[in-house]
Amino acid sequence: MKNEWFRALVRWIDGEPAHDRRIRTPEGQRVRRARRAQRTGEQFSDQAAKRFAWGYRISAVVICLSIVCTLLYTVFQLPLFGAADSPANNEVVERYIEKGVEETGAVNFVTGMILDYRAFDTFGESSVLFLAVTSVLILLLRDKNNISEEEDLLTAHEFFIEREMQDLILQKVVAVVMPCILLFGIYVVLNGHISPGGGFSGGAIMGGGLILYGASFGILAVRRFFNRRTFTAITTAALLTYAASKAYSFFTGANGLETGIPLGTPGAILSSGLILVLDICVGAVVTCTMYGFYALFARGRL
């Protein structure tokens, strides 16, 4: 029975209609429904569709208005904007601010919070980004096994445009601006614990720089130093480093052991223990993800 179900699943994924009536797949249901409609002579009428569309619109407006009115009423019950005694400012915030520098070594309390006290949450975020870029890769990658004639033509056309229509002014400007953008991104990543910034914002800046380079010189130029292999290597290495270092600090912390990682003087670049490493990992993942999204959406390949 289990085997049958599995075979039906494989058939459904391959896009074949299910012939076995006992197994309910969406495809089989659609076929059955069409057969029933044929038998009874029932037709999908335009009038019913129109009535449904109007009903849908009216109910959508009613639902939206009721939600907005409820929320507007709730807003006036909230503590005043900017009030110091609102219940959100509780002992958790006090702890993060008063003990933060001493326990994490990070001058920026937000970084100390998201990469030390709540580092597991940030690991989840990086994994979400990785999952998103993986699913986009599955959906949009045009490789040998997953390409239609149309897409083949499209790719050839895109590469023709990329080769023939090179804008000299844009390229010269980008050649000057791009190193500055990358340097600024690296600066923001490395200063995540002593000033506003960190892995996510710095990674977004570096990803923007790569996208600018890819847009002006073409994806093929980027592929000279950043192809799918480097993409996979950088992302997995960063995520594994994050997981390993945080597993180490959780293990030692839970067992009351010394981590052996010096926190350094707060405010110096080489301080705050693992936060710098985690920031670099997050920055690498975000850079790869941003550029990966761009390359996959624009050309269907990395």
Added chain:
Amino acid sequence: MKELFKLAVVYRFELGAILLFGIGFMNLLLQKNLIRKIIGFNVMDSSVFLFLASQGYIEGRIAPVLTNGSMQAATYVNPIPAGLVLTGIVVSVSVSAFFLALVQRLYLKYGTVEFDEIMLLAKKEAE
């Protein structure tokens, strides 16, 4: 009435967030173009971020980065909403990228991004 107006000025960010939420929600429900639906979804996301950020602000305090060696909680605004908004932005980016990839696949298959036309074509294909 005057008092209500004064209160509305005090709560301007929260009220703006709720109105943005309503606008995004209406776009999500009523637009037929799938890309506009996704834009509506993103407007909803932004409204949530605005609401969260406004909840963390405290009048007369400074950004949560150690300044002048002051370690009093009464010096800084609440750092927790900043972290939550960060999480939200990441998830919103990932989800919109996934949506847009699905829409691109749909476009390559059916040649349109209008929801109604795709449904009609899919129905015809099934029969």
